[in-house]
Amino acid sequence: MLNQGAVNAASVDPNGASAGAAGARRVHIVPVILAGGSGTRLWPVSRENFPKQLIDVVGSDSLLQATARRLDGFPPGWSVDASPIVVCGEEHRFVIAEQLQENGVAARLIVEPARRDTAPALTLAASLACAEGGDAILIVMPADHAIADVPALQRALECAARHAQQGAIATLGVPPTRPDTGFGYIRIGAALTAGGHAIDGFVEKPAEEIAAQYVAAGTYWWNSGIFIVRASVWLDTLERLRPDMHTPCESAFAGGHKDGAVFRPLHEAFLGVPADSIDYAVMERLTEPASAPAAASAPGVVIPLEAGWSDLGSWDAVWAAMEKDPNGNAGRGRVAFEGAVSCYAHSEGRLVACVGTANVVVVETADAVLVVDRSHVQDVKGLVSRIKAQHAPEADVHRKVRRPWGFYDSIDHGERFQVKRIVVTPGARLSLQLHHHRAEHWVVVRGTALVTRGEEQFLLSENESTYIPLGTRHRLENPGKVPLEIIEIQSGTYLGEDDIVRFNDNYGRCP
Structure with a gap:
C-alpha cells in the first residue's frame, strides 16, 4: 500500500507542476477499460460469449476499440499511458487482445477468474498500477459506451483529473436530455471553484414520473459510470469503507502472476471477493453523514459531460x-x-x-x-x-464462434452429425486433442493444412481430405500465408464442445 501522506505531499497543481519536486513534470494517467459485461439487452447480436463491447454496434470499430482510442490526443501537460489496463474474463481475452492489436494498442490484460462487478475490477487495476512503479491517475471507462464528441469528453476528463490530483474521487455526470428510467442519477451539490460539483447523493433508476421531476429540477444528472481517481486513493478508500472486499482483492493480487501482458489474480482468493459495483461499494458511501465511516474518505466530485454520451443499454x-x-x-x-x-x-x-x-x-x-x-x-x-x-444455445453463443486460432461456423446439425466451417488464421494451430464420442472428416477448401493424426503428420491441399477416428489424438495447423478453411463433418453419439481432451495448447487451455 502506498503511503497516502507521501502522495499528498507530492501532489501536482492543475498546470502539471510538481509541488514537491524541482521543476515541472507531466502527470501520469493510466486508462482502465472495464470489459467484463454481457450486454444482454442487445441480444441477439450481443451474447454471453461475444458481448456488445466486442461488436461494431454504431461504427466501424467495436465499442472496445472506440473506447481504447478516446484518450488519443489528450490535452498537453498530461502523460497518458499508451498501454491501457483492460479487465476482462477468460472467455473474452483472446478476442479483446486481437481487436486491440488490430488498432495498434498493446494493452495489459487482467483476467478475472470470475465476475465480481466493477469495484473488484477497479481494485485489481489500481493494484497493478501501483505495483508497476507509480501512483497514476486512473481514468476508468466501461468498454461498451458510445461518445459522439471525444474532444468534449477529454475536456471533462481533464477537469476531473485535476480534482483527482488533489485526492478526490471524480465521476462524470450527463445532464439529462429527457426523462429516462434506464439510468441511475447523481444529485449534484455545491459548485466547486475548480469546476464541477460536489456529489450530494445517488438515486436508483426511477419511475417515469420521478425521472421527469429530476429533469425539471436540473439538479440530477445521469450516472455515466466513468470514474477518475488516483490508484492509491481508491485502494485506501476501499480499505476504509469495504475491508471485506479490499482484503481478499489484495490477497488475490499478491498471489497472482504475470504471463507476458496478462496478469492472473490468485483464483481461490478472488472467488472470496464479494461482488459489488463502484457506485455501491464506494461512491454512495462518500455522501453519508459526517458520523459515518465515509467521513474520513476522499471527497466525491461530479463533472458535467455533454459529449453525446450513450451507454447503448438497449x-x-x-x-x-x-x-x-x-x-x-x-x-x-x-x-x-x-x-x-x-x-x-x-x-x-x-x-x-x-x-x-x-x-x-x-x-x-x-x-x-x-x-x-x-x-x-x-x-x-x-x-x-x-x-x-431453457438451456437454449442462442442465449450464450452465436452460430459463428471465435477462437484464439480463428473461428468456426456451425453450418448444419442432426441427431448424430454436425457440419462446421473452420477457418484457421495463418501460423495458428488448434490444440493437440482427442474426442471420446465423435469421429471427424476434414475437407480442405482453401489453403494448406498441416495435420497431426496419431503418430502421422502430413499436408493437405485444397480438395483433399482426411478422416480422424474416434479416440485418436489429432491437431490442425495452418502453415501457410492465407487463411485455412476446412469443412468438418462430425459423427457420433455426442457432439458437444466439452468432448475435448487437450494434451498441448498454444493458448493455455490445457487443464
Whole structure:
C-alpha cells in the first residue's frame, strides 16, 4: 500500500507542476477499460460469449476499440499511458487482445477468474498500477459506451483529473436530455471553484414520473459510470469503507502472476471477493453523514459531460445514436424501409425489409430474429433469461464462434452429425486433442493444412481430405500465408464442445 501522506505531499497543481519536486513534470494517467459485461439487452447480436463491447454496434470499430482510442490526443501537460489496463474474463481475452492489436494498442490484460462487478475490477487495476512503479491517475471507462464528441469528453476528463490530483474521487455526470428510467442519477451539490460539483447523493433508476421531476429540477444528472481517481486513493478508500472486499482483492493480487501482458489474480482468493459495483461499494458511501465511516474518505466530485454520451443499454439507445432517414428510420447491414416510421433494422446477412411499420426494432442474425416494439426494448433482458432457463444455445453463443486460432461456423446439425466451417488464421494451430464420442472428416477448401493424426503428420491441399477416428489424438495447423478453411463433418453419439481432451495448447487451455 502506498503511503497516502507521501502522495499528498507530492501532489501536482492543475498546470502539471510538481509541488514537491524541482521543476515541472507531466502527470501520469493510466486508462482502465472495464470489459467484463454481457450486454444482454442487445441480444441477439450481443451474447454471453461475444458481448456488445466486442461488436461494431454504431461504427466501424467495436465499442472496445472506440473506447481504447478516446484518450488519443489528450490535452498537453498530461502523460497518458499508451498501454491501457483492460479487465476482462477468460472467455473474452483472446478476442479483446486481437481487436486491440488490430488498432495498434498493446494493452495489459487482467483476467478475472470470475465476475465480481466493477469495484473488484477497479481494485485489481489500481493494484497493478501501483505495483508497476507509480501512483497514476486512473481514468476508468466501461468498454461498451458510445461518445459522439471525444474532444468534449477529454475536456471533462481533464477537469476531473485535476480534482483527482488533489485526492478526490471524480465521476462524470450527463445532464439529462429527457426523462429516462434506464439510468441511475447523481444529485449534484455545491459548485466547486475548480469546476464541477460536489456529489450530494445517488438515486436508483426511477419511475417515469420521478425521472421527469429530476429533469425539471436540473439538479440530477445521469450516472455515466466513468470514474477518475488516483490508484492509491481508491485502494485506501476501499480499505476504509469495504475491508471485506479490499482484503481478499489484495490477497488475490499478491498471489497472482504475470504471463507476458496478462496478469492472473490468485483464483481461490478472488472467488472470496464479494461482488459489488463502484457506485455501491464506494461512491454512495462518500455522501453519508459526517458520523459515518465515509467521513474520513476522499471527497466525491461530479463533472458535467455533454459529449453525446450513450451507454447503448438497449436497441432504442442504438437507434437514438445513429443517423436516420427523413422518416426517422435507422439501419445497419442489408435493410430496406417502405412506408416505415421511426424503426431500427439490423441485418447480419439476410435482407430485412420493414414495410408500413412504426416504432419497431428488427434484428437478424444467423440463428435468431428479434422483433420488438421500441417502447419494450428493456424487456429483452427478461426474454434472454427465459431462453437461458431453457438451456437454449442462442442465449450464450452465436452460430459463428471465435477462437484464439480463428473461428468456426456451425453450418448444419442432426441427431448424430454436425457440419462446421473452420477457418484457421495463418501460423495458428488448434490444440493437440482427442474426442471420446465423435469421429471427424476434414475437407480442405482453401489453403494448406498441416495435420497431426496419431503418430502421422502430413499436408493437405485444397480438395483433399482426411478422416480422424474416434479416440485418436489429432491437431490442425495452418502453415501457410492465407487463411485455412476446412469443412468438418462430425459423427457420433455426442457432439458437444466439452468432448475435448487437450494434451498441448498454444493458448493455455490445457487443464
